[in-house]
Amino acid sequence: MTLQLSYDPSSEIQGYSASALGIVAGLxxxxxxxxxxxxxxxxxxxxxxxxxxxxxxxxxxxxxSGIRELLGSLAREHPSNMERREAAELVT
Known part of the structure; x- marks a missing residue:
């Protein structure tokens, strides 16, 4: 269900779906x-x-590995300082 909700047009619902997918990533x-x-x-x-x-x-x-690489990219290049900081914490 989380995967289906991630396609909802609401950015808020996509965000919470992204969080849930992150929690169960790889599991x-x-x-x-x-x-x-x-x-x-x-x-x-x-x-x-x-x-x-x-x-x-x-x-x-x-x-x-694809997610780790993307986290590194987000840590360096995302426009949001908060996003860069939190991504950097995961790759260090």
Missing amino acids: LVGEAGTDRLIDLMQSDGLIAPLLAVRGLAKSEARLA
């Missing part, structure tokens, strides 16, 4: 969930990428 969602999580982390705006990073911070799963 329950498989490749489709990981791909969608990456899409949400790269989306415009602040809500979905930030909540995805916060979800990943709560996850006990080992992060996929």
Whole structure:
């Protein structure tokens, strides 16, 4: 259901879905969930990428290499200082 909700037009719902996908990343969602999580982390705006990073911070799963690389990119290049800081905390 989380994967389906991530396609909702509401950025708030996408954000909370991104958070949930981040929490269960690598555990329950498989490749489709990981791909969608990456899409949400790269989306415009602040809500979905930030909540995805916060979800990943709560996850006990080992992060996929594609997600780790994207976190590094977000930590260096995202326009939001908050997003850069929280992404950097996960890659260090």
